[in-house]
Amino acid sequence: MGCEAMKLALESVGHAFLGRPVFEKLDLSLVEGEVVALIGPSGCGKTTVLQIAAGLIDPLRGRVRRAYRRHAVVFQEPRLLPWMTARDNIAYGLCAIGASATARVEVAERRAREVGLHPEDLDKFPVELSGGMRQRVAVARALAVDPDVVFFDEPFTAVDVGLKRALQDLVIEAAAREHFSALFVTHDLAEAVRVAHRLVVLSGSVEGLAASRVIEGKPGERNDRIVFEMVETWSRDPAFHALFDGERERIR
Amino acid sequence: MKLVPRGLALAGWAGRYVWSGWAGVAGLFCLAAAWQAGHEFYGSFVLPSPLETLQAISVIVREPSFAKVARETAERSLAGFVLAVGIGTTAGAIAGYSFAAMRLMRPIVTVILGVPPIAWIVLALIWFGSTGASAVMTVVVAALPISFAGGLEGVATRDRALDAMARSFGAGIWMRFRTVTAPHLISYLFPAWTTTAGTAWKVTVMAELLSNSGGIGGELATARALFDIPRVMALIVAVVAFALITEYVFLHPLRDRLERWREAGLPWGVKR
Numbered sequence: 001m002g003c004e005a006m007k008l009a010l011e012s013v014g015h016a017f018l019g020r021p022v023f024e025k026l027d028l029s030l031v032e033g034e035v036v037a038l039i040g041p042s043g044c045g046k047t048t049v050l051q052i053a054a055g056l057i058d059p060l061r062g063r064v065r066r067a068y069r070r071h072a073v074v075f076q077e078p079r080l081l082p083w084m085t086a087r088d089n090i091a092y093g094l095c096a097i098g099a100s101a102t103a104r105v106e107v108a109e110r111r112a113r114e115v116g117l118h119p120e121d122l123d124k125f126p127v128e129l130s131g132g133m134r135q136r137v138a139v140a141r142a143l144a145v146d147p148d149v150v151f152f153d154e155p156f157t158a159v160d161v162g163l164k165r166a167l168q169d170l171v172i173e174a175a176a177r178e179h180f181s182a183l184f185v186t187h188d189l190a191e192a193v194r195v196a197h198r199l200v201v202l203s204g205s206v207e208g209l210a211a212s213r214v215i216e217g218k219p220g221e222r223n224d225r226i227v228f229e230m231v232e233t234w235s236r237d238p239a240f241h242a243l244f245d246g247e248r249e250r251i252r
Numbered sequence: 253m254k255l256v257p258r259g260l261a262l263a264g265w266a267g268r269y270v271w272s273g274w275a276g277v278a279g280l281f282c283l284a285a286a287w288q289a290g291h292e293f294y295g296s297f298v299l300p301s302p303l304e305t306l307q308a309i310s311v312i313v314r315e316p317s318f319a320k321v322a323r324e325t326a327e328r329s330l331a332g333f334v335l336a337v338g339i340g341t342t343a344g345a346i347a348g349y350s351f352a353a354m355r356l357m358r359p360i361v362t363v364i365l366g367v368p369p370i371a372w373i374v375l376a377l378i379w380f381g382s383t384g385a386s387a388v389m390t391v392v393v394a395a396l397p398i399s400f401a402g403g404l405e406g407v408a409t410r411d412r413a414l415d416a417m418a419r420s421f422g423a424g425i426w427m428r429f430r431t432v433t434a435p436h437l438i439s440y441l442f443p444a445w446t447t448t449a450g451t452a453w454k455v456t457v458m459a460e461l462l463s464n465s466g467g468i469g470g471e472l473a474t475a476r477a478l479f480d481i482p483r484v485m486a487l488i489v490a491v492v493a494f495a496l497i498t499e500y501v502f503l504h505p506l507r508d509r510l511e512r513w514r515e516a517g518l519p520w521g522v523k524r
Contacts, residue, residue: 127516
């Protein structure tokens with residue numbers, strides 16, 4: 001994918017919380033239409049990398065280069081505004097970029113259909129929706145702004161296995177259709193293998209990335225058997241040991 | 253457009269709201285029964301009956317001077333309410349955003365809270381004399397700390413995760429305040445505002461009575477001097493009625509309209 005346009009690049013980025021370094025000299029880039037899964041043990045700073053990439057926090061060292069118009073973030077929790085209906089929540093990002101009222105309604109309804117929400121759900125408040133539907137609204141809100149880059153921060157950890165699959169398929173389809181780049185943070189190797197083109201592993205210690213692998217085939221074309229075998233092979237790979245041993249070391 | 257269903261929804265809400273008043277009226281009638289019992293025990297001189305009071309009210313409202321004094325009191329309490337709510341909420345919200353401001357303002361508010369309203373009346377009398385201004389000032393200082401606390405808590409407990417979400421979409425400060433902080437703030441401010449509205453009426457009448465500056469308080473002072481007990485009761489009932497109207501005709505419907513999302517989350521049966 002070397003010839004395609006670069007959308008986002010993190011260059012020797014380092015960050016620390018209260019003097020305790022999380023990672024140093026981290027390099028990461030996204031090219032157009034590429035979905036990169038960022039995995040690592042919990043507490044290794046995956047979310048921090050995402051927040052730096054999305055501009056929510058400034059890195060202490062290094063720099064972030066962006067070559068796109070607009071991005072959107074899907075958080076771990078839906079983060080919907082409880083006082084707005086599902087329709088207004090989906091249109092929130094459009095409101096922030098100053099889209100007209102008619103355009104907002106039209107886009108919100110189209111995006112809601114794409115993520116599998118019923119039209120009558122659009123007039124409901126978030127408290128009236130189930131957990132899965134709330135996360136669908138959050139995905140629709142991110143897609144509504146026609147983003148060039150989407151950041152997913154462990155978005156489907158709180159939903160059950162069947163729904164998780166459905167939501168992953170939704171992301172895979174949307175990425176193929178709209179051709180956006182995405183950084184997909186997860187701690188689930190199988191999820192990473194299903195949705196991404198490329199996989200990067202953030203090590204538990206401060207040195208940054210432990211490994212970067214291109215996943216064969218395209219997301220959506222790998223069947224369950226391929227995904228399972230890939231996960232099996234990689235879990236024996238020394239580069240991925242941090243994922244499975246990191247927890248033990250952290251507890252010590 | 254969708255005007256007809258919207259109108260129907262509004263009418264349905266208004267009907268439910270008025271209907272819910274029956275419970276309140278039932279409570280008030282229980283109180284009236286206890287009042288009647290007290291009257292039969294102590295006699296008319298100490299406690300006039302509800303009926304006598306009603307008659308006294310019907311006499312008072314026909315006096316042309318009553319409309320004037322009621323308006324005077326209403327204007328003073330409204331001015332006090334607006335100033336207390338405006339200054340208190342703004343200062344509280346600023347303190348909620350800035351910890352330095354909070355550390356500076358909190359002790360000041362505690363001091364204001366510690367001085368009894370009666371002392372403020374004495375000071376106000378010295379500063380403003382027997383005018384409406386002393387009543388207004390007393391209302392402001394008596395009611396300001398509640399709005400301050402409401403504004404402070406509301407802003408300090410805003411959802412930072414939602415704020416980060418709004419920032420991720422590039423929402424500016426004003427949009428974030430309008431869509432993330434303000435709706436949350438409202439739920440803290442309404443209890444403060446209803447308390448302030450009640451306090452405004454009570455303190456205005458008290459200040460008027462003590463400073464002899466007209467209004468319903470002035471009428472109350474005259475009635476007391478003449479030992480016209482039914483008139484005293486009638487004036488008290490009138491003030492209570494004004495306070496109830498402020499709360500249930502102006503503030504509660506406003507709150508219901510602004511917080512529809514909260515009602516949506518309640519299970520059936522808990523809904524009014």
